[in-house]
Amino acid sequence: MQFGCESQTDKSVNVKKINIAIDGFSSCGKSTMAKGLAKKLGYTYIDTGAMYRAAALHAIRNGWMTGEGMEEEAIRESMGQLDISFRKDGKSNQNTYLNGENVENEIRSLEVADGASRISTLPFVRTTLVRLQQKMAEKGGVVMDGRDIGTVVMPDAELKIFLTASPEVRANRRFKEMQEKGENPKFEEVLHNVIERDQRDTTREVSPLRKAMDAIELDNSHMGIEEQLDWVLKQVKRVKS
């Protein structure tokens, strides 16, 4: 697994490297906050959702995941050969690679989002990916976003944020993102996908989405990204002082 650091840093908060966990519901702006924060701090950003999405894409492409269900044994056997990595392109954007292929665009479809939510319910998928994520965080200086980061992947993270926003606000953000990419989504479908994923993410048996006891909650329904970054940088300064 490869990953890199952004360079534009805020030196006043860059002395001691901590780990930062950002958890929350789908389309809550976790990755926007995590990416922005990693850039300010010169930390490594790790998008764990992209890892579940890449695992789902692999299963979909091989016919192990269809509308009918999942072939769990085939998915289990393939876990050892699954090579998921992150690489930066020339514009410093982080891309997700699956067995050497850039799948960054493909993993953002609604079909793969739904597949990721389903494959992430399999305990052996979670064990494999969590182990990889923990390895990435070993040296510190990581901003990681997902659903179980503060509770399972990095229970000792120095700073834990739990992001929330209403389903309608989140569906609207996702809807606009898709339109900007030239897609023609139906709002009702996007909202349905958000609500269905919330339900699955919070009720699955293994590592359901929940707020860690020591996480700080932020409802960003009515906040812009700059306001959120100012808020989270204050939290970083607080835990480092």
Ligand code: DC
């Ligand atoms: O954050 P995202 O929408 O890219 O995540 C896709 C799916 O992966 C989401 O429905 C739940 C799952 N996921 C998870 O179970 N644990 C994580 N740490 C990250 C994502």
